[in-house]
Amino acid sequence: MKAILYDAPRSFSYRDVSEPPIAEDDVLIRVKACGLCGTDLHIHEGEFGPRFPLIPGHEFAGEIAAVGAKVTGWQPGDRVVANCNRACGHCFQCRRGRFLHCENMEAYGIQMDGGFAEFLRVKAADVFAVSGLPWREAVMVEPTACAVHGMDVLAAKPGAEVLMFGAGPTGQVLAQLLKRNGAVRLTVAAPAGPKLDLAEQLSADRVVAVDRNDPEAHRRALRDISANGFDYVVEATGAPGMCAEAVRQVRRGGEVLIYGVYPEAATFPVNPFDVFRNEITIKGSFAQIHDFGRALAYLETGQVRVDRIVSDEFALEHWDRALENAWQRRGIKTVLFPPGA
Ligand SMILES: [Zn+2]
Ligand SMILES: [Zn+2]
Numbered sequence: 492m493k494a495i496l497y498d499a500p501r502s503f504s505y506r507d508v509s510e511p512p513i514a515e516d517d518v519l520i521r522v523k524a525c526g527l528c529g530t531d532l533h534i535h536e537g538e539f540g541p542r543f544p545l546i547p548g549h550e551f552a553g554e555i556a557a558v559g560a561k562v563t564g565w566q567p568g569d570r571v572v573a574n575c576n577r578a579c580g581h582c583f584q585c586r587r588g589r590f591l592h593c594e595n596m597e598a599y600g601i602q603m604d605g606g607f608a609e610f611l612r613v614k615a616a617d618v619f620a621v622s623g624l625p626w627r628e629a630v631m632v633e634p635t636a637c638a639v640h641g642m643d644v645l646a647a648k649p650g651a652e653v654l655m656f657g658a659g660p661t662g663q664v665l666a667q668l669l670k671r672n673g674a675v676r677l678t679v680a681a682p683a684g685p686k687l688d689l690a691e692q693l694s695a696d697r698v699v700a701v702d703r704n705d706p707e708a709h710r711r712a713l714r715d716i717s718a719n720g721f722d723y724v725v726e727a728t729g730a731p732g733m734c735a736e737a738v739r740q741v742r743r744g745g746e747v748l749i750y751g752v753y754p755e756a757a758t759f760p761v762n763p764f765d766v767f768r769n770e771i772t773i774k775g776s777f778a779q780i781h782d783f784g785r786a787l788a789y790l791e792t793g794q795v796r797v798d799r800i801v802s803d804e805f806a807l808e809h810w811d812r813a814l815e816n817a818w819q820r821r822g823i824k825t826v827l828f829p830p831g832a
Contacts, residue, residue, distance in 0.1 A: 493830055494546045494608030495810045500537030505808045508546075511604060511612040518565055518615050519557040520573070523832045525606035526550030526630035526801075527813055527825040529659075529729065529752050534601060535814065538755060542602045549575035549599055551606025552621060552629035553832075562615040570624075572632045573617040574783045575599045591640070591780040607807060609829045619783050624790060627804070627826050631664070631797040633779075635786035638665040640779040645748050647673030647723050654678045654713065654740055656701070657727035657751060658686035660800050660824040665727065665750065666694035667795045674723075678716055680709055681728070686823055689799055706736065713740060725750050731757035738771065746772040800824050 492510050497503045513519050525548040534541045541547070555569040565571070578585050578593035585593050599605045599613060621629045638661050647653065653674040655666055658681040670677050676697070679690040683700035691698045699712045713721075720742030726734050729751030737747045738761060765771060779786075789795040802822035805813040807829045817825050 492609035493807065495548075495807065497535075497541070497543055497545045497547065499543050500541075501535060503535075503810065505810055508608070510610050513557060513559050513612045515559040515561040516615055517559045517612045518555050518562060518571075518618055519610055519612050520551070520553040520571065520606075521556040521610055522548075522551050522553040522606045522608060522829050524552050524626040524630050524826050524828055525807075526634070527817055527827060528634070529817075530601075532814070532817060533752065539601060545601075546604040546606075546608050546611070547600045548606035548608070548611075548827075549601065550630045550633045551599075551611065552624075552626050552632070553606070555618075556610060559615065565615055565618060570621050570629075571618045572621050572629055572783070572787075573599065573613040573619065574636075574780075575601075575605070575617075575633060576778060576780050577614070577617065578780060591778065593780075607810070607827060607829075609831070619787060621787065622791065625798075626832070627801045628790065628797050630826050631660070631800065631824070632783060632786050632790060634661045635664050635790060635795060635797070636779040636782035637661055637776075638668055639782040639785045639789070641665050641725075641748065641750055641776040642668050642672060643782075644774055644776040645723060645725070645746065649673055650675045651722040652676050652717050652742075653723045653725070654680065654717075654721040654737075655725040655727055656680050656733050656737055657725075657729070658690040659727065659729075662725075662727035662750075663690060663693060663800050663823070664795055664797065665725065666690055668789070669725075670694045670696075671794060676717075678713070678721070680713065685802075689823065693796060693799070703732075710739075717742075721745060723748065727751050729753055731759050734759040735761070738765070738773070741769075741771055743769040743771075745769075746774060749773065749775045797824075801826050804828065806830070
């Protein structure tokens with residue numbers, strides 16, 4: 492089968508590899524589409540603990556092609572996605588029920604082979620049916636599950652004034668969830684362009700254009716919208732410099748959610764007196780572990796819309812072009828299709 496195979500960071504090729512064998516509790520999935528994510532760009536650089544050689548891709552959707560001898564409830568032809576994250580079940584955190592904080596977490600597309608291939612094998616226990624979702628939208632189940640977890644972490648109260656910095660793919664999903672769950676008024680701030688326009692159409696009550704060279708302009712615009720700041724501020728750009736901006740915009744007693752993916756060595760300044768005096772809470776939200784079911788419900792009922800978030804499509808063999816496209820931040824969400832999909 493054809494696959495994108497990394498031997499080491501930045502060293503990849505599109506080549507023939509053997510089809511993965513399946514164990515008795517595995518299913519073999521014929522990949523129909525796989526989303527390219529910011530995490531994949533880190534994996535390309537060797538960050539996030541990838542285990543090489545590796546076929547990346549954790550946002551895959553496809554049809555079951557074969558099932559292991561002991562698999563029940565699934566058969567060839569079933570349309571599915573699979574939860575990419577697997578907790579070990581026996582570490583310090585897992586034994587306290589904190590599976591997302593597992594010390595031995597493994598993921599398809601990071602430590603185990605993923606979906607940038609014609610086929611991949613997954614444990615049957617990780618599989619979810621996607622019924623009617625088009626393939627290009629089914630790749631958004633995993634990012635949506637991450638946004639559902641972000642909602643759990645934030646636990647926004649009804650009537651909240653919410654500000655989100657950033658309008659990338661998971662941000663667009665999180666913004667829709669915020670608008671449906673707690674935010675009486677949602678403001679999205681991001682550079683002017685198609686991402687901010689889409690946020691305005693899908694979720695935001697107000698949008699503010701951010702010019703990184705002129706922060707006073709968006710600060711003024713945000714003050715006009717809410718002179719007392721915001722109950723919740725979500726930092727979803729992944730730019731470390733915007734974290735301090737998020738803290739600056741939160742009102743007394745409010746909360747900041749650090750939701751982007753940042754370079755591992757990055758830091759940002761926080762004034763401890765402000766945290767103390769203003770009782771500011773700073774929270775982090777990382778990935779998801781048991782949130783595919785709720786994410787699917789939002790997508791299948793059309794309450795979260797992702798059709799226009801998927802903006803750029805490439806054949807798998809054009810992996811280099813897809814990477815370049817993502818680095819240039821041209822579109823919103825890039826999806827790749829293996830041959831015959
Ligand atoms: Zn992802
Ligand atoms: Zn564990």
